[in-house]
Amino acid sequence: MRDNNSVTVTDPIVQVKNLDFYYGTSKALHDINLDFQRNKVTALIGPSGCGKSTLLRCLNRMNDLVDGARVDGSIRLDGTEVNTAAMDVIELRRRVGMVFQKSNPFPKSIYENVIYGLRIAGVRDKTVLDETVERSLRNAALWEEVKDRLHESALGLSGGQMQRLCIARAIAVNPEVVLMDEPCSALDPKSTARVEELISELREKYTIIIVTHNMQQAARVSDCTAFLFEGVLVEYGITENLFVKPRNKQTEDYITGRFG
Amino acid sequence: MKSFWKQGEPFVWVTGAALSVTLLMAMVLIVVVLVNGLGVFWPSKVATAKLHDGGSVLGEVVRSEAVFEGEGERLQFKIGNRELYGLDFRWIDKTDISSITYADDTMVLERMEYGNFYGRLIGLSPEAQAVSGGGDAVQQLRQAHAYVMQQKDQLEELDDELASVNYRMDQLQRKEKALLYKGRSPSDPEIQTLRQKRNGLTEKFQSLHQRQMKQVTELRNYTATFTDISGTDRDMALMDLVRFYQPNSMSVFSKVRYYLIKLVELLTGSPRESNTEGGLFPAIFGTVMLIFIMSLFSFPLGVLAAIYLREYAKEGMVVRMVRIAVNNLAGIPSIVYGIFGLAFFVYGVGGSIDRLFYPEQLPTPTFGTGGILWASLTLSLLTVPVVIVATEEALGAIPAGVREGSLALGATKFQTLTRILLPMASPGIMTGLILAMARAAGEVAPLMITGVVKIAPALPVDGNFPFLHLDRKFMHLGFHIYDIGFQSPNVEAAKPMVFVTTLLLVLIVLIMSSVAIHLRNKMKKRYTYGTF
Numbered sequence: 001m002r003d004n005n006s007v008t009v010t011d012p013i014v015q016v017k018n019l020d021f022y023y024g025t026s027k028a029l030h031d032i033n034l035d036f037q038r039n040k041v042t043a044l045i046g047p048s049g050c051g052k053s054t055l056l057r058c059l060n061r062m063n064d065l066v067d068g069a070r071v072d073g074s075i076r077l078d079g080t081e082v083n084t085a086a087m088d089v090i091e092l093r094r095r096v097g098m099v100f101q102k103s104n105p106f107p108k109s110i111y112e113n114v115i116y117g118l119r120i121a122g123v124r125d126k127t128v129l130d131e132t133v134e135r136s137l138r139n140a141a142l143w144e145e146v147k148d149r150l151h152e153s154a155l156g157l158s159g160g161q162m163q164r165l166c167i168a169r170a171i172a173v174n175p176e177v178v179l180m181d182e183p184c185s186a187l188d189p190k191s192t193a194r195v196e197e198l199i200s201e202l203r204e205k206y207t208i209i210i211v212t213h214n215m216q217q218a219a220r221v222s223d224c225t226a227f228l229f230e231g232v233l234v235e236y237g238i239t240e241n242l243f244v245k246p247r248n249k250q251t252e253d254y255i256t257g258r259f260g
Numbered sequence: 261m262k263s264f265w266k267q268g269e270p271f272v273w274v275t276g277a278a279l280s281v282t283l284l285m286a287m288v289l290i291v292v293v294l295v296n297g298l299g300v301f302w303p304s305k306v307a308t309a310k311l312h313d314g315g316s317v318l319g320e321v322v323r324s325e326a327v328f329e330g331e332g333e334r335l336q337f338k339i340g341n342r343e344l345y346g347l348d349f350r351w352i353d354k355t356d357i358s359s360i361t362y363a364d365d366t367m368v369l370e371r372m373e374y375g376n377f378y379g380r381l382i383g384l385s386p387e388a389q390a391v392s393g394g395g396d397a398v399q400q401l402r403q404a405h406a407y408v409m410q411q412k413d414q415l416e417e418l419d420d421e422l423a424s425v426n427y428r429m430d431q432l433q434r435k436e437k438a439l440l441y442k443g444r445s446p447s448d449p450e451i452q453t454l455r456q457k458r459n460g461l462t463e464k465f466q467s468l469h470q471r472q473m474k475q476v477t478e479l480r481n482y483t484a485t486f487t488d489i490s491g492t493d494r495d496m497a498l499m500d501l502v503r504f505y506q507p508n509s510m511s512v513f514s515k516v517r518y519y520l521i522k523l524v525e526l527l528t529g530s531p532r533e534s535n536t537e538g539g540l541f542p543a544i545f546g547t548v549m550l551i552f553i554m555s556l557f558s559f560p561l562g563v564l565a566a567i568y569l570r571e572y573a574k575e576g577m578v579v580r581m582v583r584i585a586v587n588n589l590a591g592i593p594s595i596v597y598g599i600f601g602l603a604f605f606v607y608g609v610g611g612s613i614d615r616l617f618y619p620e621q622l623p624t625p626t627f628g629t630g631g632i633l634w635a636s637l638t639l640s641l642l643t644v645p646v647v648i649v650a651t652e653e654a655l656g657a658i659p660a661g662v663r664e665g666s667l668a669l670g671a672t673k674f675q676t677l678t679r680i681l682l683p684m685a686s687p688g689i690m691t692g693l694i695l696a697m698a699r700a701a702g703e704v705a706p707l708m709i710t711g712v713v714k715i716a717p718a719l720p721v722d723g724n725f726p727f728l729h730l731d732r733k734f735m736h737l738g739f740h741i742y743d744i745g746f747q748s749p750n751v752e753a754a755k756p757m758v759f760v761t762t763l764l765l766v767l768i769v770l771i772m773s774s775v776a777i778h779l780r781n782k783m784k785k786r787y788t789y790g791t792f
Contacts, residue, residue, distance in 0.1 A: 062668060067575070094670035104661035106680050107787040117669040120679070153786070166665070173669065 005236045007224050009035040013177060013207050014059060019073035021054055021231075023066070028054050030231045032073070036177075036224075041199060041208045043222035043239065045215060047254065051231040052211045056179050059209065060096040061089050078176070094121070097170035101182040103162035105154040105169075110146050113154045113165055117173035132172050139205075140168035141198050160191025167198065171206065178202065180210040184217065196221050215255055219243050227251045290766070297763030300756040301522035303507040303515050306366045306378055308489065309337070309352065310359045317352060318366065318378045318489035327353060340368075340376035341488055348375055348753045364509040367398075369486065370502040372532060375753060377496070382485040388498060391482070401484055401504070408482050408498040411475070418472045425465045427724045432458045434621065441620030502532075526760065535714065535744050536754040540764060542716055546734035547701065547768060549720060550636055553730075554700045558640035559693055562647025569648070570655045571677060583652075590645040598706030601638030606630055606710060626731060630711030632720045633730035638710050639703060643696035650695065654688020655681060684787045690780035694773050701769045704738035712739045714747075737765040 012035035021029035029051045036042050044052040054063065061082065063069045075082040082092060094117065105113050112119070114133045123129065133150065137143040142164045146157070154165055163183060170178055180199070184192040199208060199221045212218050218225050219239060226236040227248075235242060235251045246252040264270075309317045319337035327334045334353045342348055369377040381397050384404055392403035436454045444451055482498045505518060529539025569586075573579045610627040618626040627633075658681055666676040682689075704712075713733040720732045741761050744754040 060668060062664060065664070065667065090670045090672060093668055098664075098668035100661055100665060100668075102659075102661050104659070104665040106662060106666070107684055116666070116671075116679075120669070120671045120675045169665075169669065 005033075007035075007037070007236055007238060009037050011038045012036060013038040013078060014209075015074075015076040016055075016058075017074040017076070019055070019058065019071070019075065021051070021058060021063070021072075022068075022070040024068040028231050029058075032233050034226060034233060034236060036207060036209055038207050039203060039205075040223040041203050041210060041221055043218035043225045044209065044211045044228060045213075045218050045225060045254075046228035046234075048213075049230075050228040052228050053181055055228065056181055056209060056211050058083075059177070059179055060093050060098055061087075062098065064089065094173050095175055096177045096179060097173065097175035098179040099163070099166050099170050099181065099183050101185055103159065103166050103186070105157070105162050105165050107153065107155055109151045110154045110157070110165060111150040114168050114172050116169060121173070136168040136172040137165075139171055139202065140164045141194065141201075142168055158191075160187050160194060163187060163191065163195060164198065167195070167202075171202070175206065177207045177209065180208060182211055182213060185213060192217075215243075227254065229254070293759060293762050293766065296756070296759035300760050301519045301526075303368070303505060303510060303518050305362050305508050306368060307337070308361045308363050308366065309335075309357045310361075311352070311356050312358050313356070316489050317350065319350070320378075322349070324354075338376070340378045342374045344488060344492065344494075348750065362508045365506065366508050367486070367504055367506050369496070369504045370537070371496070372500045372502060375533060375537070377486065377488075377494075379486045379488040379494075382487050382493060384485075385481065385483040385495070388482040388484060398506070401498075404482060404484070405498050405501060405504070408479060411479055412499055415472060415475055415479070418468060418475075422465065422468050422472070423718070424724060425461055425468065429458055429461045429465065432461065434618075437620040438618075502538075526764075531715065534748060534750075535740060536748060536750060536757050540737065540740065540761060542719060543735040543737045543740045543761070544764065544768065545719055545721075546632070546712075546716070547737045547765070548772075550632060550639065550707075550734065550736060551697055551700050551772065553632065553636035554639040554643065555693060555697060557637060558643045558647055558696055561640065562644045562692070562696075563651050563689060565644070566648045566651035566655065567677065567682075570652050571673065571681075586645050586648050590649070593705075594642055594703050595705040597638055597642045598709045601634060601641070601706060601710045602630070605634040605637050610634060629731075630709065630733060631731040632711055632734045635707050635711040635734070638706050639700045642703065642706065643700050646696045646699065647689070647692045650692025651685065651689045654685035654692075657688065658684050683783075686787065687780045687784040690776055690783065694776040694780070697772055697776065698769055701765065701772070702738060704736070704742055707736055707739055712736045714739075714743050737761055737768070741765070 014036040016032050016034040016036075019029055019032040020027065032055060034055075044055060046052050057063045058071060058075060059077075059082070063071065071083055073083070077092070077095065081087065106116060108116070111133055114136050115123070115129045118129060118132060134143060134147075137146065142161060145161060146165075154162065157165060163186075167178075167183070184195050187195065196217060199210065202208060203223075210218075210222065222239045224237065225239045225242045227234045227242070227246075227250075229250055235246060235248045237247070242251065243255060246255060304320050306318060307321055311317065317337055317339060319339035322336045322338050324333045324335045326332075332353060332355050334351050335357075337350050337352060338348060339345060339350050340348055363380075365380050367379060367381055369379075371377060381401060383397060384392070384400055388404040388408075389400060391407045392400035394400065395403075432454050436451055436458070439448065439451055439454070440446065476499075479499045480497045483495045484498060485493055485495050487493050503521070505514075507515075510518070525539050527539065527544065528541050530542060531540065532538035569579060569582065573582075606628060610625065610629065610631075614622060614626050614628040662680060662684065663676060666680045667673070671679070711733050713735065716733050716735045718729070718732060720729050720734055721727060722729070741758055744761070745751070745758040748754040
């Protein structure tokens with residue numbers, strides 16, 4: 001590993017190697033090398049436009065949808081190369097779930113929202129679906145609030161509830177990795193606290209990679225933190241170390257609020 | 261003063277005025293149609309005007325206006341009795357009239373032919389008296405008329421039977437012709453059986469026809485004698501009377517009843533007297549069916565095309581050009597679509613169908629002539645751009661997050677489309693369909709050359725297999741307005757019907773749009789994306 005990396009990843013689930021990313025002709029990611037530890041929360045931090053969301057979206061190939069996007073390099077999920085034509089994107093996205101910045105429940109009932117992933121995979125068994133709904137909503141700490149109105153529209157929920165529903169929806173298909181793209185940026189402090197709590201609980205079962213603008217949040221919820229700046233991985237370390245004793249001047253400037 | 265302009269006070273006034281002018285124009289149109297259309301069936305009083313020169317005139321006063329020269333007014337009387345006077349209407353200067361009275365026993369007859377008759381009842385023929393139960397002359401007439409009408413209903417059942425037999429004969433003849441065309445000899449057993457069947461039907465037709473003629477002759481004996489204002493007596497078969505009433509002695513209640521009866525006739529009856537009287541059912545049916553078939557084609561076609569354009573086609577020069585072309589299509593004059601429909605659908609597609617499947621009938625066309633199918637297809641071509649534009653906009657307005665959310669859960673593009681995007685776009689798509697339907701309902705020009713007719717002998721749907729006859733010509737309310745308003749030999753008499761037909765067409769569009777809007781609002785409630 002390189003000198004900007006102070007983490008010894010013993011059991012990597014996602015391995016990013018020499019990753020370059022282009023939007024058309026402009027290069028958004030420069031030679032990223034990063035391993036994500038299984039069943040840990042890894043935070044990606046950095047100023048706006050540094051490429052952290054782009055990196056996140058490479059992991060489940062959401063960038064395929066962007067016109068003119070091109071990826072070079074290797075991403076391995078449990079040893080399988082993700083970045084090839086042979087990789088089934090549908091299968092990949094089932095293994096790597098995603099929660100977005102702006103909660104995006106479907107205009108369906110709460111129940112249907114949670115089992116959407118199963119439905120499209122062709123699961124019809126009612127008992128399986130019911131169990132999944134309860135388990136996912138419990139895991140997303142939403143069950144108690146919505147158990148009596150599962151069949152009402154999800155659009156009637158509050159903002160925080162919607163975001164937790166989106167998390168429930170993502171974990172309903174039992175992914176190995178959950179990507180979170182600034183999941184709390186549109187939430188009020190109370191809902192944010194709730195979601196953060198949830199992230200800590202989820203780490204037992206899932207590997208979580210979270211992009212955040214909020215450094216306190218990164219410090220609170222993550223085990224490891226990667227700092228990106230202008231498309232370059234500047235520093236990657238155990239969260240406590242990185243925040244207390246950054247090894248890089250840029251990192252220090254950023255986390256102490258001198259820029260960004 | 262400066263701040264007055266700065267704050268934009270005049271601009272508020274200008275915008276408000278623009279809205280008011282628009283509303284006013286629409287309101288005036290609706291009010292004119294409503295006032296003229298709703299009053300048509302109200303039985304107005306029939307006046308007897310004594311003239312200074314000793315003559316007298318009997319009729320409804322339709323309107324009055326200032327005379328062209330000099331002072332005073334003149335009145336227009338609807339005098340009816342077309343077979344006697346030649347004209348239904350007469351203008352009389354007010355100065356020529358010595359008195360106007362309303363005699364209680366004045367009777368208005370609505371007849372199958374020659375329009376209204378205004379006069380008095382003299383008496384009934386012995387046959388008619390025999391079936392009436394007594395009472396005064398008017399009561400007797402009423403009873404005898406009811407009896408005759410009942411008989412006439414049976415005659416109409418015979419009519420239907422005749423039409424059905426005729427249709428079957430026609431089909432048999434077609435089959436025979438087809439076999440002959442294929443080179444079978446006339447002595448071929450199959451042809452022989454067909455002929456036998458046809459002969460059997462012909463006999464049946466003849467006997468039915470004779471029975472009908474006999475009954476008609478018998479019914480024609482039930483007559484009544486009426487006299488007009490000048491004292492000319494006329495015998496009239498009760499069969500030819502649609503209904504009769506004495507407007508001067510009618511109570512409000514019976515006037516309302518008459519109004520409703522006329523309304524029902526309008527909605528369910530067939531037209532009489534070159535469409536200027538009677539009902540509009542065939543035209544209503546034709547209009548609704550036309551719009552329905554049109555939607556059946558243009559809705560799926562437009563939605564699918566828009567989905568490809570928005571979801572699958574790669575954004576670029578070509579797609580941009582297509583989009584511009586689609587928008588331009590909506591601006592092409594409808595008559596051009598009509599001509600295209602005639603050339604492509606009627607002559608091209610229809611002609612090919614004829615050559616392939618009905619060669620034995622040529623040169624008589626089967627599908628190679630205007631019909632409701634071709635008219636509907638032409639209209640769907642005309643409305644498809646509207647659906648495409650609306651669908652594209654609806655799909656484009658869906659937040660990207662929802663799309664990504666679905667894809668991120670491992671849904672394919674197709675699953676995302678059918679499960680998430682289309683339901684969410686449905687209110688917008690419905691809006692497009694509403695616009696398309698409204699536009700189609702109002703189009704007349706393209707229909708005139710692709711299959712609309714003044715009087716269609718049969719509806720496109722009937723009891724004869726295969727029940728749906730898309731090759732048939734049809735009637736249409738829009739064309740009806742044009743036809744009776746401008747092509748009728750008796751424009752003055754047709755005028756009320758023009759207003760009624762307009763009102764009806766507006767109502768049909770209103771009803772169809774309301775249903776669609778109701779559906780759309782329901783969908784909107786279900787699928788609208790609430791933000792927090």
